[in-house]
Amino acid sequence: MKLIAYGEQLAYYGAILKRFFTLFRPVTYQNVPISKHLYYQCLGFINHRWGLAWSKKKVFLEKMHELDAGQLFSYFDEPYVCKSNPEGIFLMRSGFGDIASLFLPPERYYLLSPFQAEVDVIKRNRPDLSVHNIENFLRPNPGAVRDLEKKITGLLEEEKQDPIFGSPHFLQWVLGRLPDLVTRFDAVQRIIEKLNVGAVLTISSIHWFGSALNLIARANQIPSLTVQHGIIADSQLFCHLPVLATKKAVWGKGTKEWYLKFGTPETRVAVTGSPRFDMIFNREWSGQESLKKRLRIDPAYKIAVYATQPLGGARIREVVATTLNGLNRIEDLFVLIMLHPYERKELYQQLAAANERCRVFSFGEVSLYDALNAADLFVTSFSTAALEAMMFNVPVVTVEPFPLNFSYGKSGAVFAARTAEELAFLARRVLSEEEFRQEVLEKARPFLKKHCVTDGFSSRRLVREMENLSRCGGVY
Structure with missing residues (x-):
């Protein structure tokens, strides 16, 4: 070819x-x-x-x-x-x-x-x-x-x-x-x-x-x-x-x-x-109750982890706005924004300022794996952290408002949202319908098996x- x-x-x-x-x-x-x-x-x-x-x-x-x-x-x-x-x-x-x-x-x-x-x-x-x-x-x-x-x-x-x-x-x-x-x-x-x-x-x-x-x-x-x-x-x-x-x-x-x-x-x-994925299987990570207590999150809230990825300025704003607008429509959901190592807090804090049920964390400030072990939902655009969420058996939804370097949605691994409305719809179903949650998890497994060895060795x-x-x- x-x-x-x-x-x-x-x-x-x-x-x-x-x-x-x-x-x-x-x-x-x-x-x-x-x-x-x-x-x-x-x-x-x-x-x-x-x-x-x-x-x-x-x-x-x-x-x-x-x-x-x-x-x-x-x-x-x-x-x-x-x-x-x-x-x-x-x-x-x-x-x-x-x-x-x-x-x-x-x-x-x-x-x-x-x-x-x-x-x-x-x-x-x-x-x-x-x-x-x-x-x-x-x-x-x-x-x-x-x-x-x-x-x-x-x-x-x-x-x-x-x-x-x-x-x-x-x-x-x-x-x-x-x-x-x-x-x-x-x-x-x-x-x-x-x-x-x-x-x-x-x-x-x-x-x-x-x-x-x-x-x-x-x-x-x-x-x-x-x-x-x-x-x-x-x-x-x-x-x-x-x-x-x-x-x-x-x-x-x-x-x-x-x-x-x-x-x-x-x-x-x-x-x-x-090698970095070995830690998922070889260590104990915080449970949801202990993470909520440490971060002072209302025990009644469910947790969504949003992993960011560096993009051009206008595109970052579009993706973050779509993601936060969608997740903010779910009243009992608290969002942890986990930044890429190359990113700084200021832009995300500005974009998330209107959402009280949201907090921004620099890389390393809170362990991604602690967050994933406590998460009810994981959201990203194309971060590798989606694979790690799949390893923690957390349902993954991606936000893809425009063509990306890599599309989990097009690969068949996840359901992808293009708009805030679509994200809110998918997130609600994951959080409230056990049958749909299991469907999302099953959708990811063949992709994970093909692209990652997950035996801890x-x-x-x-x-x-x-x-x-x-x-x-x-x-x-």
């Missing part, structure tokens, strides 16, 4: 990436093609600066129709050689500290964070863990930046006829990314040279931190594993491909099938489940996968 069957936007992105990777193949730093680190930012810049309509007409129309969806992996990724180092330590994103401490002695892992705030949170929650901030390893390297600037300027000088890659705007954009790229690559290289690293564990290939770790590990022939972060959908294809790591650890067989349909070798994908599988990678030296 041609990639354009998934939509012109994805075919456009695919054509951009193929051209970008091919053109910049000779430009490397620390033995890493810099295009592999900049590709996601490149898509955003070109799309914002030139857009699909103009670019399709002037540059990419023919190329957009040539790309085969089943060969995307071979276009953008490749196998690479790794060394076996079964005694090496695991260099891990700091959030994996809970997992590491369960299965490994402290000398076997090194926890690294992209910024101090994350270090502070982990130290507060787990003072027994030693966490390091990569910012302490960042050093300017103007000489290396100048060398790259010279090479890239010369390369793009030969592309003057290309209205995008030969434009001064694109050159300025690339050159502006180089100081950060150089300092980040140097920092990871410095850490790897300091440690005897057997494998690397990350949560993203598009965020600069995970990307730098995966790519510098690759250049040093060290295997790496990236864990799925969030629900995966076709519309976000290039958030998840190329893989960049030696292997991708996914939550369920449905996601593995998704990677395979775009040409990813089966050896590059492992179904481990999500994901952390163990993840560590075992890391041990296998370090022992075997990768998958090829």
Whole structure:
């Protein structure tokens, strides 16, 4: 199947990436093609600066129709050689500290964070863990930046006829990314040279931190594993491909099938489940009575948990207004608004000010799992927390007033509301009709089974996968 069957936007992105990777193949730093680190930012810049309509007409129309969806992996990724180092330590994103401490002695892992705030949170929650901030390893390297600037300027000088890659705007954009790229690559290289690293564990290939770790590990022939972060959908294809790591650890067989349909070798994908979901099954969480007492909620009220998700300003207002207007129509319902880690309270407090039966919580202020264990209803647009609600056997309804990056409603997992009226109707039925509540729960189960392993042993599988990678030296 041609990639354009998934939509012109994805075919456009695919054509951009193929051209970008091919053109910049000779430009490397620390033995890493810099295009592999900049590709996601490149898509955003070109799309914002030139857009699909103009670019399709002037540059990419023919190329957009040539790309085969089943060969995307071979276009953008490749196998690479790794060394076996079964005694090496695991260099891990700091959030994996809970997992590491369960299965490994402290000398076997090194926890690294992209910024101090994350270090502070982990130290507060787990003072027994030693966490390091990569910012302490960042050093300017103007000489290396100048060398790259010279090479890239010369390369793009030969592309003057290309209205995008030969434009001064694109050159300025690339050159502006180089100081950060150089300092980040140097920092990871410095850490790897300091440690005897057997494998690397990350949560993203598009965020600069995970990307730098995966790519510098690759250049040093060290295997790496990236864990799925969030629900995966076709519309976000290039958030998840190329893989960049030696292997991708996914939550369920449905996601593995998704990677395979775009040409990813089966050896590059492992179904481990999500380590964070293990806590649902391995800990005791607050019941409804104790949560109401702690939060001073009237015992007579039922509880709805509303998990937010970052969106553009106008869209946030539309989704929040629809959700709160719908839930506010149910008189005996108290709403807990649980914010995404990247969001702040102010906007939501402003939008919820008219509703006395509503409270806004920053990420971590109240445990999401305590809230879910006490909830009678869960509402979101497309947050991954919907999966967690399903694991707690809480009925899920989504609010989808416009097309979203991922639609639980279209997937068949939930009933979706487009308006406040529809949400109020569905919520009332969930809360008052036991037969309908059971129907909602049954609707979610096949989706959950396909997309998530829910046996409580994901952390163990993840560590075992890391041990296998370090022992075997990768998958090829």
